[in-house]
Structures are given as C-alpha cells and as structure tokens.
C-alpha cells in the first residue's frame with residue numbers, strides 16, 4: 447500500500463495521481479446543441495495502449511465524442527478524466543493535457559505553407575529546439591513516405607498525400623492518444639492501405655492508444671482490438687472485435703455489421 | 710471629337726514632360742491616400758481580425774453596421790470631418806481644416822470600414838477552417854490567432870488594396886475638407902473636377918489617364934491576390 451502511494455504515474459497540481467490504466471474515463475457525459483441531445487454516454491473507459499474502432503451510422507455522435515475526448519469542446523454535462531485527471535472544467539491545465547493527444551480529421555486541413563512547416567507546427571507549439579525539430583520532422587516524413595515533399599507547398603498535394611502529411615504532423619508529436627475521425631473516407635485504396643499500415647505501426651511501435659472512427663466496418667475489423675458501436679448518441683455495444691463481429695449481443699449491432707442498417 | 714483628340718495629345722505631352730504641377734498633384738494624392746490607408750489598415754486589420762474570431766452571435770448587428778459603413782458616401786464622411794474640424798467644431802482649434810491632414814483623416818474614416826469588414830470575413834472563414842486543426846496540434850490561444858491571421862494574409866492584403874482603390878478615386882470628402890487649394894490640398898480627383906469646369910481638358914485628361922492607370926494597377930494587384938486566394 448505504501449509502495450503504491452509512493453509511485454507516481456503522473457502529477458497534477460503537485461498532487462500524486464495513482465496509477466491509472468485508463469486514458470479516458472467518462473461518467474454520464476452528454477452533449478447537447480441548442481437543447482437537442484446528440485450524445486449521452488453513461489460510463490465508458492478507454493484503456494491505455496489499445497486500438498479502438500468506433501462505428502455507427504452517420505449522425506450517431508461519433509465525431510462529437512472525439513471532439514470531447516480531444517478537449518475541443520466541453521461536454522454539456524458529466525465528468526471526463528484524462529489519465530485520472532478531471533478535465534470537465536476547461537481550466538488552465540487544458541493545454542498541457544491537450545498536448546498529450548491529437549486528432550486527424552476526415553478532411554485534412556493543411557496550413558498554406560511548406561510541408562515541412564506543417565509537420566513542425568505542433569513541435570514548435572511545444573517549444574522543441576530547431577535541431578530536434580529537423581530530426582523529428584525528417585523521421586515523420588519518412589514514415590509516411592513523403593520525405594521529398596518537405597519543401598513543397600502543402601496546398602499542392604493530392605488528397606491522399608495531404609492526409610498522410612496530416613498523419614505525419616500528428617505522429618511527430620508522439621501523442622499518448624491519437625484520435626482519427628474517418629481519416630480514410632475520402633481516399634483511394636492505395637492511400638487507405640498506406641494510412642492503415644502507418645497507423646498500425648504507430649500503435650505497435652510507440653504503444654499509442656488509437657481511437658479510430660470509421661464508416662468502413664471492414665476497416666474496423668482489420669484494425670481494431672476493441673469496437674464501440676454508437677447509435678443515436680448512445681453507446682449500444684462494446685467488446686472485442688472478434689466478439690462484435692462473431693457474436694453481437696444487440697440486434698442493432700448485428701444489423702449494422704451485416705450492412706443492413708441504412709445510413 | 711477633335712477636342713478629345715487634341716486633349717488626349719496635350720495630356721500625353723503633359724505626362725511625358727513630367728509637368729511639375731501635375732506631378733505635385735499626383736504625389737499629394739498618393740501621399741494622402743497612402744497615409745490614410747496605412748492608418749486604416751493599422752486599425753482595421755486588428756479590429757477585423759478580433760471581430761472575425763470573437764464576434765458573438767448576439768452582436769451581429771455590429772457586422773451589419775460595418776457593412777453599411779463600407780458603402781458610406783464620401784460626402785457624408787467629409788461632412789462629419791468638416792464639422793469636427795471647423796472653427797466651431799470640438800477640435801477646431803487645431804486648425805486642420807483645408808490641410809492634407811484633414812484629407813487623410815477623411816479618407817482614413819472611409820477606408821477603416823472597408824478594411825475592417827473585409828478582414829473580418831477573411832479571418833472568420835479561416836478561423837472556422839483552421840482553429841480545430843491548430844488546437845488539436847497543441848497550439849496555444851496566441852498561436853492559434855497568429856496562424857489564422859497568417860492563413861488569411863492574402864485576403865487581408867486584398868482588403869487593404871480595395872481600401873486604397875476606394876479612397877484614391879474618391880472626390881467628395883477631400884473636396885469638402887481639403888478645399889482643393891492649389892499647391893496645398895489639390896489632389897487628382899479634385900483637380901479633374903476643377904480643370905474640367907474651367908475647360909482645361911488636357912490637364913484633366915492627363916490626370917484622368919494617370920488615375921485610370923493607378924486604378925488599373927490596383928485592380929491587377931487585386932486580381933492577382935484574389936486569384937491566389939481562390940487557388941488555395
């Protein structure tokens with residue numbers, strides 16, 4: 447017991463927070479826009495180092511959940527913990543917490559400057575030295591196979607290249623969590639395969655927790671260890687990929703994975 | 710018809726010979742409008758950027774007001790400045806009426822809403838698009854603001870150019886507060902009005918050609934900048 451107390455996984459306001467196997471804990475989280483509730487999650491924990499796939503019909507609240515997890519928006523109600531630290535109130539420490547996670551959107555928004563400057567953006571925000579930045583950006587560009595693009599204007603890239611740069615720009619930060627919101631929906635098969643390979647490698651090599659929203663149930667099956675299925679703002683089923691695909695409990699899950707649900 | 714041709718010929722001669730009065734008028738025009746637009750940019754860009762990022766829906770009327778002021782008739786701006794600067798006005802003692810300073814003030818007032826309004830729209834568009842990305846990459850609030858402004862750079866330049874185009878061609882305000890005094894407050898537009906009235910067409914035409922050339926250059930710049938904006 448004493449030993450446990452002396453171990454300090456992470457510090458918060460000088461206080462020691464005990465070892466916590468969860469990256470996120472959600473308690474009675476809900477989000478409403480103009481009085482209309484679009485997300486409501488009673489209880490959800492996200493374990494460190496796992497690869498999660500979030501599936502569900504359009505409008506189910508998947509993006510809303512990701513935005514809340516990335517601390518882009520506060521939930522309307524409920525408690526959210528990151529590494530055991532309460533983050534429901536958007537306080538001063540939000541920036542520090544937010545810098546441990548990042549997100550890649552469906553449509554990559556690259557800044558109107560060189561590819562290199564795009565990839566170094568988050569590192570600069572974190573105050574890395576120029577020397578470290580050069581090294582890290584080079585490695586990240588190499589990961590996504592676009593080293594020779596460093597000096598090109600990012601706006602001149604194709605959709606697939608742009609999304610790979612967006613991924614490199616996120617990966618270079620070595621985040622604890624990476625949130626992917628339908629990152630391959632707009633891509634051609636070759637780029638989808640590449641994105642999947644890079645993401646898997648990131649997960650396996652760096653132990654990054656990955657939470658990937660996808661429209662493509664086969665992609666979820668290929669990539670995720672655990673699946674969360676959302677329907678009309680509610681988490682209706684969660685479980686290992688194997689269980690979800692071979693032995694779904696909820697009939698809506700069964701319909702969804704068979705592609706019978708219209709969305 | 711012959712009048713126009715001889716007029717044009719004389720005008721060309723005046724320009725080519727670098728007529729000193731003509732040059733002085735052109736330079737005063739450029740100076741007044743240049744200083745006015747620079748001042749307006751220093752006020753309008755930060756104001757527009759601030760409003761573009763922070764304007765809550767409850768004060769949308771402010772945007773409508775700015776849009777209305779973008780079309781402010783120059784004579785109205787002139788009238789207001791005139792009243793402020795005239796002997797009986799609140800700052801009449803500074804004796805600024807009928808000086809280039811008065812003209813700069815009037816044109817600044819005309820250019821501020823244009824630069825503010827166009828910057829506001831530019832920054833708002835970029836803010837919507839870019840904020841989330843910058844934030845997810847760990848940018849501080851300050852860094853987000855700089856990123857948005859940098860991304861809106863071209864549209865902001867276009868806003869400034871548009872402001873310059875408006876004031877350099879404006880005649881009502883400078884006429885009222887400048888007084889069109891020879892060698893002191895006579896600019897291209899007021900000179901054209903006067904010389905035309907006097908029947909001094911070659912001088913008016915010469916200035917007209919120069920003004921048109923400047924407008925053309927400004928428009929080419931604008932097209933180029935906007936073209937780049939669209940290509941993004």
Ligand SMILES: Nc1ncnc2c1ncn2[C@@H]1O[C@H](COP(=O)(O)OP(=O)(O)O)[C@@H](O)[C@H]1O
Pocket residue numbers: 479480484502503504505506507508509510511
């Ligand atoms: N900023 C917003 N304002 C109003 N409604 C929103 C906003 N964002 C999302 N919604 C609504 O919330 C619901 C869930 O959206 P979203 O989380 O994007 O779903 P998904 O990503 O699963 O398709 C939708 O009905 C959507 O219209």
Ligand SMILES: [Mg+2]
Pocket residue numbers: 508509510627
């Ligand atoms: Mg979505």
